[in-house]
Amino acid sequence: NQPVTIFDHLGEENLHKLVDQFYDRVSADDELTELFPDDLTETRRKQKQFLTQFFGGQPLYTEEHGHPMLRARHMPFKITETKAQAWLACMAAALVDTGIEKNVREAMFDRLSHTAKHMINSTDDET
Ligand code: HEM
Numbered sequence: 001n002q003p004v005t006i007f008d009h010l011g012e013e014n015l016h017k018l019v020d021q022f023y024d025r026v027s028a029d030d031e032l033t034e035l036f037p038d039d040l041t042e043t044r045r046k047q048k049q050f051l052t053q054f055f056g057g058q059p060l061y062t063e064e065h066g067h068p069m070l071r072a073r074h075m076p077f078k079i080t081e082t083k084a085q086a087w088l089a090c091m092a093a094a095l096v097d098t099g100i101e102k103n104v105r106e107a108m109f110d111r112l113s114h115t116a117k118h119m120i121n122s123t124d125d126e127t
Contacts (some may be wrong), residue, residue: 005056006108014098015055019047021094031086035077055108071118080124084116
């Protein structure tokens, strides 16, 4: 008897919908577009793999790419408090758009907020 995970609750289709809604917003966000490639196809694919495992599904990201080491993989990008807030705002809106119920959405957002804060590697005042 495995515990029911957030991934079980959402299902693959909703998780993919969430990631697609999220990157649609990222690509329209002035704070974030400069950091991301123009073509987000591969970024979307990797994030679907990652969030599947992050929310308790199969370890799809690790199977293909190895240990996530997320902070290290974000070091090439200047991630400030402002960028993290912009990332989280896109995610909050995508969670609502996807129609995920409030208590599940809040549990997901809490975990994502924690990880987003951990990604901050630069201060806003340096140029
Ligand atoms: C990759 C930005 C937070 C998961 C990336 C990339 C950028 C980025 C620019 C590279 C995209 C590419 O070249 O394809 C940010 C910013 C964040 C943030 C500004 C704000 C705090 C997060 C969080 C997670 C996450 C919270 C997970 C919960 C990933 C994953 C990748 C990625 C899985 C792909 C890594 C790979 O190349 O294998 N992110 N990110 N990111 N990000 Fe973030």
